[in-house]
Amino acid sequence: MMRFGIVIFPASNCDRDCVHVLRTVLGHDVEEVWHEAGSLDGVDAVVLPGGFAYGDYLRAGAVAARAPVMTAVRAFARAGGPVLGVCNGFQILLEAGLLPGAMLRNDVLRFRCTTVHVRVESTQTPFTRSLRDGQVLRMPIAHGEGNYFAPGAMLAAIEEAGQVVFRYCDAQGRVLPDANPNGSIRNVAGVCNPAGNVVGLMPHPERASEELLGSDDGRLLFESAVMWLETRKRSLVTPLRGSR
Amino acid sequence: MATVRIVITLKPGVLDAQGQAVHQGLRALGYETVSGVRVGKCIEITVPDQTARDDIDAMCERFLANPLIEEWRIERDQDRDGTGRSRVPVLPRSQGS
Numbered sequence: 515m516m517r518f519g520i521v522i523f524p525a526s527n528c529d530r531d532c533v534h535v536l537r538t539v540l541g542h543d544v545e546e547v548w549h550e551a552g553s554l555d556g557v558d559a560v561v562l563p564g565g566f567a568y569g570d571y572l573r574a575g576a577v578a579a580r581a582p583v584m585t586a587v588r589a590f591a592r593a594g595g596p597v598l599g600v601c602n603g604f605q606i607l608l609e610a611g612l613l614p615g616a617m618l619r620n621d622v623l624r625f626r627c628t629t630v631h632v633r634v635e636s637t638q639t640p641f642t643r644s645l646r647d648g649q650v651l652r653m654p655i656a657h658g659e660g661n662y663f664a665p666g667a668m669l670a671a672i673e674e675a676g677q678v679v680f681r682y683c684d685a686q687g688r689v690l691p692d693a694n695p696n697g698s699i700r701n702v703a704g705v706c707n708p709a710g711n712v713v714g715l716m717p718h719p720e721r722a723s724e725e726l727l728g729s730d731d732g733r734l735l736f737e738s739a740v741m742w743l744e745t746r747k748r749s750l751v752t753p754l755r756g757s758r
Numbered sequence: 759m760a761t762v763r764i765v766i767t768l769k770p771g772v773l774d775a776q777g778q779a780v781h782q783g784l785r786a787l788g789y790e791t792v793s794g795v796r797v798g799k800c801i802e803i804t805v806p807d808q809t810a811r812d813d814i815d816a817m818c819e820r821f822l823a824n825p826l827i828e829e830w831r832i833e834r835d836q837d838r839d840g841t842g843r844s845r846v847p848v849l850p851r852s853q854g855s
Contacts, residue, residue: 576821618775622775
């Protein structure tokens with residue numbers, strides 16, 4: 515059993531879903547961590563859930579990225595702990611500089627609330643390590659600002675370093691413009707930091723973790739992190755990437 | 759104290775979906791001659807008179823703007839006329855209607 519920390523900001527609104535999946539569906543310990551918390555001691559993995567933290571004032575995730583708890587998240591990430599940002603949590607990680615790039619409003623000029631397919635582009639993260647390269651997952655999205663953007667040189671560096679973790683694709687796994695729900699550059703749906711332990715994605719794995727909800731592909735991400743943590747606890751794990 | 763106005767806009771070339779939506783709205787009202795719309799935001803901060811330009815740039819760099827996608831310009835009180843409006847030249851107001 516692992517202990518997950520779910521960070522809750524004012525106006526987070528997917529935190530209960532994350533707690534439900536991790537505690538009730540998967541049977542792990544969950545600590546609900548308030549945005550003013552100064553420590554993540556005793557937690558094995560951290561999830562930044564979706565929502566509209568601090569009302570998304572200024573820019574989505576901008577104010578939350580400067581919240582007191584982010585000092586602890588930063589330290590946790592630096593120490594190699596697994597951090598997952600979902601939707602608004604992804605935006606917060608981008609604004610905090612823990613992940614590369616920025617979010618723009620959807621190019622379709624609409625809030626997108628639908629189910630998408632994403633293709634696993636990297637298995638070099640705790641959340642994808644037990645998945646297959648090219649595996650197709652079906653998960654819902656619900657966002658107005660999910661149009662991932664990185665300037666040319668940064669995008670090239672991210673691609674080169676294998677930091678694109680998920681891309682929007684069709685049901686067959688083909689990365690096509692039609693499968694892109696929001697205009698994200700190169701269909702990017704999720705990225706990781708250079709070390710691989712911090713991952714952000716726009717789709718909601720916690721809303722796709724039970725068959726009753728139409729897909730349980732999302733739980734694979736949490737289960738993968740648990741397996742990665744178990745392996746690490748047995749001290750058998752090699753660093754995810756050469757640099758750490 | 760001085761009021762400093764910071765105008766933040768998306769960098770040229772960065773997609774402005776909000777601007778496109780507003781443009782559509784203007785066209786729907788019949789303003790066919792408008793050929794482009796970019797939407798930004800304006801932040802006014804009140805600071806001691808002697809606040810250095812570098813300090814304000816740092817606020818923008820670190821928080822108020824996202825330097826990956828946005829740029830900013832800073833206007834001080836003395837940049838404005840007695841009405842508090844920017845001295846950036848504006849077109850004369852149309853008469854009537």
